[in-house]
Amino acid sequence: MIRLEDLTKTFATPNGLVVAADKVNMEVPTGEICILLGPSGCGKTTALKMINRLIAPTSGRILINGEDTSKLNDIELRRNIGYVIQQIGLFPNMTIEENICVVPKLVGWDMKKAKSRAAELLDLVGLDPRHFLRRYPKELSGGQQQRVGVIRALAADPPVMLMDEPFGAIDPINREIIQDEFLKMQAALKKTIMFVSHDIDEAVKMGDKIAIFRAGKIEQYDSPDRILAHPANAFVADFVGADRTLKRLRLVTAEEVARADAASAARSASVADVRQSLASSGERIAVVIDGDHHPVGFVTADELQGASGRIGDFAHPLPASVPVRADLRAVVSEMFAHDTMWLACTDDNGRYAGVVTQPAVTAALRATYGGANAGAA
Structure with a gap:
């Protein structure tokens, strides 16, 4: 479970203080995906980065599974949080297996266990370990690299994952495939996930909950179906689009x-x-x-x-x-x-x-x- 309590971040500029996140309050239940959605500069990425302290909060509290993260040092905190970004960041001089094993090695896993975990995770995202473990990142397509980036964040089995537009740079066909593979994996692993996106269709497909931000505040935090059927105000209605009824078709099988x-x-x-x-x-x-x-x-x-x-x-x-x-x-x-x-x-x-x-x-x-x-x- 991730809980944000009055989370606030201000930045000093030549023109005075700018509020990037303004008393953000939300709770993501264990095993659910929460999508942070909103226009550019609305505070969603700032809120995400405060959770693993890439950006230090000005005030407020962050609790993970009931524990106040301010009591943890940065290294201890980040080792318990998987982090995935759009740019992937695989180490080019390491094999795929070595890339996935980086964090397990840092936290003290023996190599046999780490390598077994790497093979298991590759299989979870539809990449045959026999063919991919010994390859280097340059030998993979962009979509395949993105899958490896996701599972590398999962390698040490963190309870929480943060994802910052992880599929944004992938072409539409491969994005759908990776999203589907990720949802299958999530159904098995049940991680607690905060996920920044700019794409309402992706949010509707991926999220158990959606938080729509504007100017550092949350305008609505609810299930995708409730947001599409009952937007809280005109801003939310405009943001999710006039075709929101059609978007709801994705939510029912x-x-x-x-x-x-x-x-x-x-x-x-x-x-x-x-x-x-x-x-x-x-x-x-x-x-x-x-x-x-x-x-x-x-x-x-x-x-x-x-x-x-x-x-x-x-x-x-x-x-x-x-x-x-x-x-x-x-x-x-x-x-x-x-x-x-x-x-x-x-x-x-x-x-x-x-x-x-x-x-x-x-x-x-x-x-x-x-x-x-x-x-x-």
Whole structure:
């Protein structure tokens, strides 16, 4: 847990004192990611750097897991905090293994344990240890170097991580890949993370909480969904953008809105049985599944009227299907691409897992808006 209490930083300039952080108060629960977001010069990076004392606070307190960090010396404090920056900073004359082992060696790990940790972490971010441990940074792509920079900060298993725009210099395709790998890793490791970003889409995807800064103060600190659905004021509403409803599609998966009990039928099922089942349920469409329970087509109630035989003889190809883990942005994109109001969903093994419909997507978005609006709509 990270707790900031009235954290303040002022800088002396020729024109007088400038307040970079103005009584910042927030708490990041253990195992969560908090994104610090806001325009340039708003104080988010200053707040981050005060946590590991790269910038000394003027006043206020910082507590990590209940311990006041002012009672720790700089070296002791920083050895318990992983720090990742946009510029990465890998040592060019060291192999990837040696880079990852730097901090474990400093804190007294034996080399066998440190090397085992390096291999384990490379595997966590999708880099095969057999191929990457002995390479040098110049032999890796920018995206691969960034992954190594992230796991180097994790090598000595710090309870807290600070990340200052760690993916900002990566191209959009690789950024998505690295973000996904990082979230998988976080799901396993459950670190407490403070993460500076300038990208609202990245914040919505990565954060359990978002703190939106302006002029050294926090304007709103809440879950991404609450911030998008109920911005606290006009500044927050303008900052997150007029398309904030569409941004919320990233926060909900197909699994959360899919109907697992939507009508389905085996290829070998009789038309009469399926027709009766659809009539009883009031549904108009049944998804056709094969012997391995994979969705392979669909039939409509209207087409089955007066027909006989097996369902497989009447099946149309599916327009598309989506994995249950897909977010609703991807689902809606597929719906538009195939001009359809519904899609079959599949589990991790490609088996039929239900149907997601456009009305269900709309209802999911409407659910949060139904609460009392705390600010600008």
